[in-house]
Amino acid sequence: xxxxxxxxxxxxxxxxxxxxxxxxxxxxxxxxxxxxxxxxxxxxxxxxxxxxxxxxxxxxxxxxxxxxxxxxxxxxxxxxxxxxxxxxxxxxxxxxxxxxxxxxxxxxxxxxxxxxxxxxxxxxxxxxxxxxxxxxxxxxxxxxxxxxxxxxxxxxxxxxxxxxxxxxxxxxxxxxxxxxxxxxxxxxxxxxxxxxxxxxxxxxxxxxxxxxxxxxxxxxxxxxxxxxxxxxxxxxxxxxxxxxxxxxxxxxxxxxxxxxxxxxxxxxxxxxxxxxxxxxxxxxxxxxxxxxxxxxxxxxxxxxxxxxxxxxxxxxxxxxxxxxxxxxxxxxxxxxxxxxxxxxxxxxxxxxxxxxxxxxxxxxxxxxxxxxxxxxxxxxxxxxxxxxxxxxxxxxxxxxxxxxxxxxxxxxxxxxxxxxxxxxxxxxxxxxxxxxxxxxxxxxxxxxxxxxxxxxxxxxxxxxxxxxxxxxxxxxxxxxxxxxxxxxxxxxxxxxxxxxxxxxxxxxxxxxxxxxxxxxxxxxxxxxxxxxxxxxxxxxxxxxxxxxxxxxxxxxxxxxxxxxxxxxxxxxxxxxxxxxxxxxxxxxxxxxxxxxxxxxxxxxxxxxxxxxxxxxxxxxxxxxxxxxxxxxxxxxxxxxxxxxxxxxxxxxxxxxxxx
Numbered sequence: 001x002x003x004x005x006x007x008x009x010x011x012x013x014x015x016x017x018x019x020x021x022x023x024x025x026x027x028x029x030x031x032x033x034x035x036x037x038x039x040x041x042x043x044x045x046x047x048x049x050x051x052x053x054x055x056x057x058x059x060x061x062x063x064x065x066x067x068x069x070x071x072x073x074x075x076x077x078x079x080x081x082x083x084x085x086x087x088x089x090x091x092x093x094x095x096x097x098x099x100x101x102x103x104x105x106x107x108x109x110x111x112x113x114x115x116x117x118x119x120x121x122x123x124x125x126x127x128x129x130x131x132x133x134x135x136x137x138x139x140x141x142x143x144x145x146x147x148x149x150x151x152x153x154x155x156x157x158x159x160x161x162x163x164x165x166x167x168x169x170x171x172x173x174x175x176x177x178x179x180x181x182x183x184x185x186x187x188x189x190x191x192x193x194x195x196x197x198x199x200x201x202x203x204x205x206x207x208x209x210x211x212x213x214x215x216x217x218x219x220x221x222x223x224x225x226x227x228x229x230x231x232x233x234x235x236x237x238x239x240x241x242x243x244x245x246x247x248x249x250x251x252x253x254x255x256x257x258x259x260x261x262x263x264x265x266x267x268x269x270x271x272x273x274x275x276x277x278x279x280x281x282x283x284x285x286x287x288x289x290x291x292x293x294x295x296x297x298x299x300x301x302x303x304x305x306x307x308x309x310x311x312x313x314x315x316x317x318x319x320x321x322x323x324x325x326x327x328x329x330x331x332x333x334x335x336x337x338x339x340x341x342x343x344x345x346x347x348x349x350x351x352x353x354x355x356x357x358x359x360x361x362x363x364x365x366x367x368x369x370x371x372x373x374x375x376x377x378x379x380x381x382x383x384x385x386x387x388x389x390x391x392x393x394x395x396x397x398x399x400x401x402x403x404x405x406x407x408x409x410x411x412x413x414x415x416x417x418x419x420x421x422x423x424x425x426x427x428x429x430x431x432x433x434x435x436x437x438x439x440x441x442x443x444x445x446x447x448x449x450x451x452x453x454x455x456x457x458x459x460x461x462x463x464x465x466x467x468x469x470x471x472x473x474x475x476x477x478x479x480x481x482x483x484x485x486x487x488x489x490x491x492x493x494x495x496x497x498x499x500x501x502x503x504x505x506x507x508x509x510x511x512x513x514x515x516x517x518x519x520x521x522x523x524x525x526x527x528x529x530x531x532x533x534x535x536x537x538x539x540x541x542x543x544x545x546x547x548x549x550x551x552x553x554x555x556x557x558x559x560x561x562x563x564x565x566x567x568x569x570x571x572x573x574x575x576x577x578x579x580x581x582x583x584x585x586x587x588x589x590x591x592x593x594x595x596x597x598x599x600x601x602x603x604x605x606x607x608x609x610x611x612x613x614x615x616x617x618x619x620x621x622x623x624x625x626x627x628x629x630x631x632x633x634x635x636x637x638x639x640x641x642x643x644x645x646x647x648x649x650x651x652x653x654x655x656x657x658x659x
Contacts, residue, residue, distance in 0.1 A: 002487075002488075003463075003484045003485050003486075003487050003488070003513065003514065004449065004461055004484055004485075004508075004513065004514030008437075008451055008459065008461055008514055008515070009437060009438070009449065011435070011437055011451070012451065012459050014459050014461075014514075014515045015516075015517060015518035016517070016518060017457060017458055017459065017510070017515070017517075018458070018510050018511045018515075018517045018540055019259070019517060019518075019520055019540060019543075020457070021455070021456075021457060021458055021510070022540060022543045022544060022547065023256060023543075024457075025547045025549075026252070026253070026256055026272050026543065026546070026547050027253075029272050029273045029547060030252070030253045030272070033275070033277060036049070037279070037311060040283070040314075040315060040318075041318075042318065043318055043319065046283060046286065046315050046318060049280070049283070049284075050235075050280070050283065050284040052275075053235065053275045053276045053277075053280035053284055054235055054236070054276075054284065056270070056274050056275050056276055057232075057235055057236065057268070057275075057276045057280075058236070059269075060191060060268040060269040060270060060271065060276075061190060061191040061193045061194040061197065061268070062185070062188070062189050062190025062191060062194050062397065063190075063194070064194065064197065064198055064201075064236070065094060065198055068202070068205065069092070069094060069095050070092070071091040071092060071093075071202060071205065071206055071209075072091060072092045073089055073090070073091040073206060074089070074090045074091070075087050075088065075089055076088045076089075076090060076374045076375065077374070079367070079371065079372075082107075083106065083107055083108075083142075083143060084104055084105060084106050084107055084139070084142040084143065085104075085105050085107060086102050086103065086104055086105075086367075086372070087102070087103040087105065088100075088101075088102060088103075088372070088373070088374040089101045089102070089103050089149075089206070089374065090374050090375070090380075091202065091203075091206050093195075093198055093199045093202040093203075094195075094198070094388070094393065095388075096384070096386055096387060096388040096392075097195075097387075097388045097393065098159075098380045098383075098384060098387060099151060099152065099159070099199050099202070099203065100128075100129075100152045100157055100158040100159060100373075100374040100375065100380065101129065101149055101150060101151050101152065101203065101206075101374070102129050102138070102149075102150045102372055102374075103147070103148070103149050103150075103207075103210075104138050104139070104141070104142035104146075104147065104148040104149075104150070105142065105147050105212055106142055106143075106145055106146075106147070108145065110211075110212050112214070113214040113216070113217075114147075114210075114211065114212050114213045114214040114215075115145060115146060115147040115212055115213055115214065116145070116146055116147070116213075116214055116217035116218070116219070116348070116352035116353055117146065117147045117148070117149065117207045117208070117210075117213040117214070117215075117217065117218040117219070118141050118146045118147070118148045118149075118218070118219050118220065118221060118348060118352075119148075119149055119151065119200065119203055119204060119207060119218065119219070119220040119221075119230075119233070120134065120137065120138055120141070120148050120149065120150040120151065120220075120221060120222060120226070121151055121153070121200065121220065121221070121222030121225075121226035121227075121229035121230055121233075122134055122150065122151065122152065122153055122156060122157070122222065122223075122225065122226050123222065123223045123224030123225040123226045123227070123247070123336070124156070124174055124175050124178075124224055124225040124263070125156065125174075126156060126157075126173050126174045127156070127157060127369050128152035128153060128156035128157020128158070128159070129150040129151065129152050129157050129372065130157065130367070130368075130369040130372045130373075132366050133223075133335065133336045133337075133341070134150060134223075134226075134336065135150075135364075135366040135367065135372075136341065136363070136364050136366060137221075137336060137341050137344070137345075138150050139364040139366070140341065140345055140359075140361060140362070140364060141345055141348070143364075144345060144348075144349060144353075144359060145353065146348065146352070147207065147210065147212055147213045149203055149206065149207045151199065151200070151203045153196060153199070153225060153226075153229065154178070154181075154192065154195055154196060154199070154390065155173070155174055155175075155177045155178050155181070156174060158373060158374060158375055158378050158379055158380055159379075159380050160173060160177070160379060160381070161177050161181065161381075161389055161390055162177050162615075163379045163381045163382065164381075165377075165379065165381055165382035175225075175263045175533075175534075176533050178192060178263045178264045178265055179263055179264040179533050179534065179538065179621075180264070180533070180619055181264060181390045181391075182263070182264015182265055182267060183264065183619040183621060183624050184390075184391065184394060184611060184612045184613075184617075184619070185264070185390070185394065185612070186264075186267075186269070186545065186624050186625065186626050186627075187608045187609075187611055187612040187624075187625065187626075187627075187628055187629055188394055188397060188398055188401075188609075188612045188627065188629045189626060189627030189629070190394070190397060191264075191265065191267070191268060191269070192264045192265040192390065193232060193265040193266075193268065195390060195393065196228075196229055196232065196265050197229075197232050197233065197236050200220075200229050200232065200233045200236075200237070201233070201236065201237055204218060204220075204233070204237060204239060204240070208239070215239075216241065217241055217352045217353075218239065218240065218241055219240065219241055219242035219243060219244070219348050219351070219352055220233055220234070220240055220242075220243050220244075221243065221244035221245070221246065221344050221348075222245065222246065222248075223246040223247050223248075223293070223335065223336035223340070224246070224247045224248060224300075224334065224335075224336075225248075225263070225265075226246070226248075227245035227246045227247050227248025227249070227293070228245075228248045228265070228266060230243050230244065230245040230248070231243075231245045231248055231249065231278075231281035231282075232281070234281050234282075234284065234285040234290070235276060235280065235281050235284045235285070240285075240288070241288065241289075241351070241352060242288060242289045242290070242347065242348060242351045242352055243285060243288070243289075243290045243291075244290070244291045244292075244293060244343075244344040244347055244348070245281070245290070245292060245293070246292075246293030246294070246336055246340050246344065247293060247294065247295055247298055247300055247334050247335065247336070247340075248300065249278050249281070249282070249292045249294065249300075249304075249305050249308055249309070250278060250298075250300045250301055250302075250304030250305050250308065251277075251278055251279075251303075251304035251305075251307045251308045252271070252272050252277060252278065252304075252546070253304070253307075254301045254303050254304030254307060255300065255301060255304055256543065257301075258299065258301060259520040259539070260299060260539070261534040261535075261538055261539040261542060262542065267542045267545055267546060268546065269545055269546070269548075269626045269627075270545075270546065270547070270548045271546045272543075272546040272547045272548075273546070273547055273548040274548075277308075278304070278308045279308045279311040279312050282308065282309070282311075282312035282315075282325065283311070283312050283315040283316075286312070286315050286316050286319055286321065286324075286325075287316060287319035287320075287321035287324055288324065289324040289325075289347065289350075289351040290312075290324070290325055290326075291325075291326040291327075291328060291343060291344065291347040292305060292308075292309055292325075292326070292327045292328070293328050293330070293336075293340040293343060293344060294327065294328070294329050294330070295329070295330045295331075295332055295333055295334050295335065295337065295340075296329055296330065296331050296332070297331075297332065297333045297334075298333060298334045299334055300334065302329070305327065306327070309325070309327045312325055313325055324351075326343075326347070328340060328343040338361045341361050342359060342360065342361040345359050345361070346358070346359050389615060391612075391613055391614065391615045394612050394613050395613045398609070398612075398613070398629065398630070401630060412592070412639070412640035412641070412642070412643070415592065415632075415636060415637075415640045416592050416593055416595075416640060418631075418632075419589060419592055419593055419632055420593050422553075422632065423549075423550075423552075423553035423556055423557070423589065423593075424549065424553065424557070425553075425556065425557055425560060425593050427557075429455075429561065429564065430453055430455065430456055431453065432452040432453055432454075432561070432564065432565055432568060433452060433453050434450060434451075434452040434565060434568065434569070435450060435451050435452065436448050436449070436450050436464075437449050437450070437451070443495060444467065444469070444499070445465050445466065445467055445495060445498050445499070446465070446466050446467075446468070447463060447464065447465050448463070448464040448465075448466075449461070449462075449463055449464075450462050450463075450464050450505075450565075451514070452561070452565055454509075454510065454557070454558045454561040454562075455510070455554075455557060455558070455561070458510050458558070459515060460507070460508055460509060460510060460515055460558050460561065460562070461483075461484060461507075461508040461513065461514030461515050462484065462505045462506055462507040462508060462514075462562065462565075463484050463487060463505070463506045464503065464504070464505050464506075465494060465495070465498040465503070465504045465505075465506070466498065466502065466503045466504075467498050467499050467502055467503075470499070470500075470501070470502030470503075472502070473501065473502020473503045473570070473572075474501050474502060474503070474572075474574065474575065474576050474598070474599070475501075475502070475503040475504075475505070475566040475569075475570050475572055475575050475576070476497075476501050476503065476504050476505070476575065476576035476577065476578060476599075477505050477507050477559060477562045477563060477566070477575065477576070477577045477578070477587075477590075478494070478497075478504050478505060478506045478507060478577075478578045478580075479507060479509070479559065479577070479578065479579045479580065479583035479584075479586055479587055480506060480513075480580050480581075480583065481580055481581040481582065481583055482512060482513055483506065483507065483508035483509070483512040483513020483514065484506050484507075484508050484513040484514050485512075485513045485514070485516070486513070486580075487506055490506075490580075494506065501576065503566075503570065505562060505565070505566070507558075507559065507562045509554075509555035509558035509559060509586065510551075510554055510555060510558055511537070511540060511551065511555070511622075512555070516530075517536055517540060518536075519535075519536045520536050520539050520540070531620075531621070531622070533621075535621075537551070537621050537622045538621040538624075541621050541622055541624045542624075545624060545625075545626060550624065550625040550626070551622045551623075551624075552585060552586065552589070552622070552623055552624075552625045553625065555586050555622075556586050556589040556590050556593070559577070559586050559587070559589075559590035560590050560593060560594055563575050563577075563590070563594055563596060563597065567596075573596060574596060574597075574598040575594075575596055575597050575598065576597065576598065576599040576600070576601070577590055577591055577597050577599075577600050577601070578600075578601040578602070579600075579601070579602045579603065580603060581603055581605070582605060582620050582622070582623055584602035584603050584605045585605070585623060587600055587601075587602050588600065588602060588634070588637040588638070588641070589632070589637065591641055591644065592637055592640045592641060597644065598644055598645060599644060599645040599646075599647075600641060600644060600645070600646045600647070601646075601647045601649065602646075602647070602648055602649075603648070603649065604648045604649065605634070607629075607633050607634040607635070608623075608625075608628050608629050608633045608634070609629045609630070609633055611623075612629055
């Protein structure tokens with residue numbers, strides 16, 4: 001019993017079909033977006049789109065906290081320098097959720113309403129606010145008379161969520177923990193960006209509260225992940241007076257062509273389908289002054305930056321404010337280069353101080369990471385015994401949710417209806433065009449290699465095993481963790497099972513086993529193996545989410561098509577499904593959606609709620625799906641299957657039980 005060789009044993013090129021399917025899905029949505037942009041032909045139309053984009057944005061991150069709780073700021077130390085001071089400030093954006101910052105203040109006397117302020121948001125550097133290029137930007141800004149608040153993002157600087165104070169180790173630094181936490185947040189209908197944005201808003205609150213600062217003249221800037229935070233704040237908070245997002249603005253259509261992954265806080269539910277799009281961050285800020293910093297040789301492709309800025313310029317033109325939007329290109333690669341730093345400082349000089357943009361950047365001396373620490377050991381998890389983790393915030397979010405996460409449904413059909421609608425399982429089903437390409441008899445069983453069309457331009461594969469001596473066979477779709485690629489590990493049990501059930505199909509939904517996708521590009525040093533952080537499965541799952549679906553939904557559709565294949569082949573009316581490991585979810589969803597499934601055998605898997613609220617898990621990125629906890633989670637699915645034969649068990653590879 002052998003698994004499939006490359007490209008379905010040479011019959012069909014399937015390596016690119018899943019990425020191509022997702023790209024084609026996205027491309028249709030890009031066309032819709034372009035039609036919508038053509039309707040932005042008046043200031044009122046732009047205002048309406050801004051309102052809509054903001055609503056989409058807030059919805060995609062699960063809303064924002066309802067209450068601004070006390071910041072409880074602490075100044076834990078001060079550094080005196082020739083022309084400025086640095087205060088080490090810690091505040092709580094949420095109770096027990098500490099944000100570490102450095103506040104740069106000029107030593108010159110405060111006049112009028114105070115210094116203009118700049119919120120400085122850090123990109124994906126593990127040391128956060130202490131990164132050399134970020135310190136240099138803050139030092140040069142304060143030298144020009146700005147009060148600057150440099151903010152450590154979640155997972156960086158002194159805010160590593162997975163730091164263990166007992167061992168002093170942090171196993172998931174920086175963007176790795178961003179994507180781990182992002183996966184967990186998606187399951188409950190939020191996004192890690194919810195907490196990024198709230199930190200930014202509360203940082204604004206703190207800076208505006210300082211008597212040295214003119215709260216009417218506060219801008220924001222940042223590079224890479226800091227550019228993202230700047231863009232998000234531009235859409236989320238009307239108080240911002242000027243902005244400079246660097247090395248962030250591109251376009252989704254251009255970026256998708258690169259095949260690169262992005263971090264968890266950048267994967268916004270339905271962002272490609274409905275927005276917010278990159279141009280929404282800019283047009284939603286109009287007519288206020290924004291300068292876009294870009295790098296000619298950035299992995300955040302420059303053609304996307306040009307495309308998006310051109311779209312935004314047309315909107316600024318309607319306000320007669322084209323001079324308030326600017327694009328500066330650095331000849332270098334990704335990073336806050338001196339070119340971008342100088343341009344940003346001059347932008348703020350012009351628009352927050354009314355001064356000539358004639359500043360020239362230098363190479364200021366910077367501090368060591370440890371000197372800038374707000375906390376003695378440089379980690380909030382070590383400094384505060386009751387420090388809250390993002391997972392704790394997830395638990396709190398669910399406690400305030402309007403539904404009981406353990407609720408079940410008395411009537412299965414309404415849940416099945418909602419599931420079919422949510423996962424788009426009622427869509428047109430193309431002809432199967434089934435093939436049987438290899439057959440052999442082994443130990444009284446006949447095995448066949450088969451494949452058929454599950455969806456538009458999607459081929460799925462399976463190994464069919466049948467025992468002709470079984471009088472009343474129950475065709476059973478079998479989902480192994482890696483599909484037919486796992487068949488040798490399960491071979492003895494599958495043979496026994498086929499003797500008992502009559503017909504078993506070891507099935508490969510899209511992207512698994514015999515139809516596994518080719519590895520897609522992964523960005524620079526951030527890439528992972530196929531199923532790892534920023535690996536192929538992660539990238540494809542992210543694209544699916546941004547187009548309004550999920551790999552889990554698409555694979556559930558494929559399982560339903562495997563049942564269709566059995567109907568076509570056997571003429572039967574009742575079927576079985578088995579799901580091993582995390583494939584149990586596809587088995588449960590397909591059984592709920594298709595009443596012809598009489599028996600279901602699944603492993604006793606961790607529920608989505610447990611996945612979202614447990615710190616020490618290794619996520620299966622292929623199970624990243626938006627807002628399933630309390631709606632389509634294990635308790636609801638099992639209750640909907642009360643009238644079927646359902647077994648929940650644990651089994652090793654070598655001992656698959658009789659379903």
